[in-house]
Amino acid sequence: MNIEEYIRKNRNQFDVEHADEDYLWTGISQSLDSKNRKNRFMIFKISAAVILIIALSFFAYQLISLRNNQQLILAKIDPKLAKQEAQFQNQIKTYYQVLQKSDYDKDLLTTSFKDIEYIDTLISKYSDDLYKNGPNPKLLNSLMDLYQKKLKLLDRMLNEIEKNKQYENDKTNI
């Protein structure tokens, strides 16, 4: 039998060295543990990010609902007032459209937009209070008053624009 044949025939007898199993396994298990720790930390980070996104989305939704669904809030409290509020809002919307269409410098008007903005902040504040503390007759009445004031201001603005235009026309006719 030559050397090749001899080695092939006795192949399974050549594993004569003994590895230090415990030493090698210590290194392997440490790396496995560290990988598991890394994976767990990664899962924790992903979970935390998901929870944060959900929480932020929830709060954003709540905020948007508060702002946009004024009618819904009032509808829950008093359907009659809700209907009235819807009418006010429609009227306000129409006034704004007319204002936009009127080709007139609004800064020249004596009625200031700042007054309207101030009323808007009050409406927003009262709505928040209603949402947080529930129905309150005083607050509801104040809210309706604010809508009426806002309408009056817008109406005054439009009248002013109309008068000014009329005055300009008269001047040109003379």
Added chain:
Amino acid sequence: MGKDYLDINTQLIESARKGNQQSMYRLYKLYVQAMYNTCIRMVSNQHDAEDIIQESFLSAFNNLGSFRGDSSFGAWLKRIVINKSITAIKKKKQEFTDIDNLQIVEENGQKESFPKIDPQIIHESIKTLPEKARVVLNLYLLEGYKHKEIAEILNVSISTSKSQYLRALQLLRTKLKKEIRYEH
């Protein structure tokens, strides 16, 4: 290899795949000695072999998902060990240069009959062979690779693989003859 043995292995692999470290340890215990011997014959250095074995088991456990069972777990694991051993050798910038121009004379000695030799002596003699010849001899004679496969793995020509193998055999025969002389 009996059916029961295969079943136990399959169970261990499935369990290890799910991250059970106890099953990983049992797989490790089953294969570590054979893998270590294959590796140390390739790299011929205890510290390198230990590093490679640790890396190989880690790589196997981390990639158990890609083990489809087309071959046995042992064969799959050995593939990893051999690939990592070759990568380690290549890192040492030992190039498997072509030695086609070297005349390897097929000596009469190749047919020469050998007396019974202690496997320990053969194992140690293989470890002392020059790197390139040692790797080719290990892959061809002990691990059953074909010269075509060796050429692909080592990125050399088939004739280089063959000539390195013949060179390894010549050197091994010379070493063993000396050993036998000392023994007697």
